[in-house]
Amino acid sequence: MADPMQVEVVSATRVVWSGKATNIIAKTVEGDIGILPGHEPVLAVLVPGAVEIFAEDASREVVAVDGGFISVAHGRVSILSEYAMLAEEISLRDAEKELAAAQSRLDAGEDDLDTRQHFALASAQVRAAEKLR
Template sequence: MADPLELRVVSADRVVWSGQAENVIAKTVEGDIGILAGHEPVLALLAPGGVEVIQPDGNREIVAVDGGFISVARRRVSIISEYARMAEEITVDRAERALADARQRLDAGEDDEETRKAYRRAEAQLSAANKAR
């Protein structure tokens, strides 16, 4: 078995998750990407959603990101996003309410950067919370 990947998920305000991973699955703007040991170097733009982390012991973690970047080089995977939270920190009800609120604001014509950002974050939270179920 190949050596595990070293993964670090960083948001604007903290390191959200750091440790070893056997597999990392993320949604990029061009589609899903799966990262295993030996993966070629890559830099990609992330789409809002839940990043799935499979640890060497088989445990699974889900991290919500509202976009950002994923970088892979020499067994190191870095995920950098303005917003990132562990799925266990998110409730489906709260994420659904936040998404409905942001959608309502967009429908009412509040098409500014802050409202779009709130929509992307709520979308990411809901995706991660549902994946973690």
């Protein structure tokens, strides 16, 4: 079996997670992608959602991202997103409230960039928190 991959999840404000992993699952604009050690180089655009990281120690990390990029090359995986947060740091109840508020704004006709970003971020937080359960 190939050596585990070095993985870093980086947001605009901090390194959210860093370590070795044996598998990563993320959603790109072209669909879900699974990354295993030895994966061919790839650069893909992420959609808002939950990235799953299966760490070398058999733990599983779930990270909410609001989009961004995933880069794979030479045994290294970089996940870059303006917003990224570990699912364990997210309150599902609060995320659901934010999602409902954003949906209400969209339903009221507020289809502007801020509202769509609010909706995407809240959706990503809910998906990540639910995957952690």
